[in-house]
Amino acid sequence: MPKQVIVCYMPVLHRGYLQFFDAFPEATEVYIIDRNDLSSKTVDYLRKDVRQLEPQDMVRILTGLNRFDSVSVLGRNSVDQDHKIFMPAEDISYEIAELYQFANVTYHNTFLRWDRRSLEDLNARHENETTTNNPEDVAFINQAISIAQQSTDIWRRVGAVLIDSNKKVINLAANTGESTLYSPWIEGDPRNAFNRGVGIEMSVFTHAEAVLIANAAKHGISLDGTRIYVTDFPCPACAKLIAHSGISHVYYKDGYAVLDGKRILDDYSVTLTKVTVTEPTDPHPEVWVPYVKN
Secondary structure (H helix, E strand, C coil), rough: CCCCCCCCCCCCCHHHHHHHHHHHHHCCCCCCCHHHHHHHHHHHHHHCCCCCCCCCHHHHHHHCCCCEEEEECCCCCCCCCCEEEEEEEEHHHHHHHHHHHHCCEEEEECCCCHHHHHHHHHHHCCCCCCECCHHHHHHHHHHHHHHCCCCCCCCCEEEEEEHHHHHHEEEECEECCCCCCCCCHHHCCHHHHHHHHHHHCCCCCCCHHHHHHHHHCCCCCCCCCCCEEEEEECCCHHHHHHHHCCCCEEEEEEECCCCCCHHHHHCCCEEEECCCCCCCCCCCCCHHHHCCCC
């Protein structure tokens, strides 16, 4: 019988990891993934988590639990091809398994953190969701992508387009800095002090969906039966606004890490459609992310 080992990215120790370990009691060795082995794209999405420990620190902590024969940092020759490998079902695991060419991997669905791959899987399982590449829907999403470029939020530029029952544009907006577009550049944004998915309301930006719904209310425009096209799936706060506004259909391009909004929209029978679109190559990517990635 092949040796059973656990390989995982483990920046902190919490109950989710213990449950993951409990699922594989026959695994006698643990290998901790070093962030230096991850691609720059993945590291950029993880780098805002200030809680993380160095892999060597986590090795010492797990060793102190006295539940494994061996705990070490993953290296090129740590795992043999005949080993039975258990990994969390998350984007980091898939990346490392491909990099190290693991041959015998079992992925386990234990929640450890929000990650992009699990988000996409949840999107696909949503009962009211469909996917489309209809030219009309793609055209409206492209308008949302275009208006998003006007946002002054360097971390997340979001655009939204509101469409009436006659397929006419009611209004469009980007997430907007308050009280002026330049306030975030002058004062900074307190939202940056929070981890991914936390403190969403602690921002100087008004979300694009909220701008559109508030503007419609100001001008007495009914949103019953209307559609909204957004570059990013609505956050929970915007989902609540959409649910009560009368908007009946949400089209979006990208998922989002906080999924409470999906349940809210589902409860209010708002239809969800993911639009498949190929974005043109940006000739000036430095305008979108004008900071140095670590």
